[in-house]
Amino acid sequence: MVRLTVRAAAERLGVGYSTLKRWVRSGRVRTTRTEGGHHRVAESEIERLLARHGSVAERRSATPRDDESLGGLSARNRLFGYIEEVREDGLLAQVQLRVGDQRLTAVITADAVRHLKLRRGDDAIAVVKSTEVMIALPPKRARATKGK
16 A cells, blocks of 8 residues: 655645645544654545545636636635535524635525535535625536525
8 A cells, every 4th residue: 555755645635735734633634654653644545535625726726617607796705615514503504614724604594504505515615705704506516406
């Protein structure tokens, strides 16, 4: 089984060395340790991460094209990520979005969560306008929920 250094794994994933080290320390990335205490990342772990999220470079290059469905929206600050947690309580819901190695939390209506069918692990876009944060679906998911 091939095991890569953290630096080589970060390069394959398209993230910075320090970002991958943070992910290792937080338990987000599984590693083994050498006798000298250095982390090594298995090829299968890199494949798992790429399958789930793709490389950051791929997502960055895809961002403008994936943005077409929001073309008529005046807010220009759009952060692409995936949903880490959705909590509903009465009329409101809290949606936690993972954008790179950052978390962003939006409070939206519970109706919006149900209408958009927001679920943990889904790709989503945080649209930031002034002090407001809105959640949108990528084009593929948006087309699938129209009329439902």
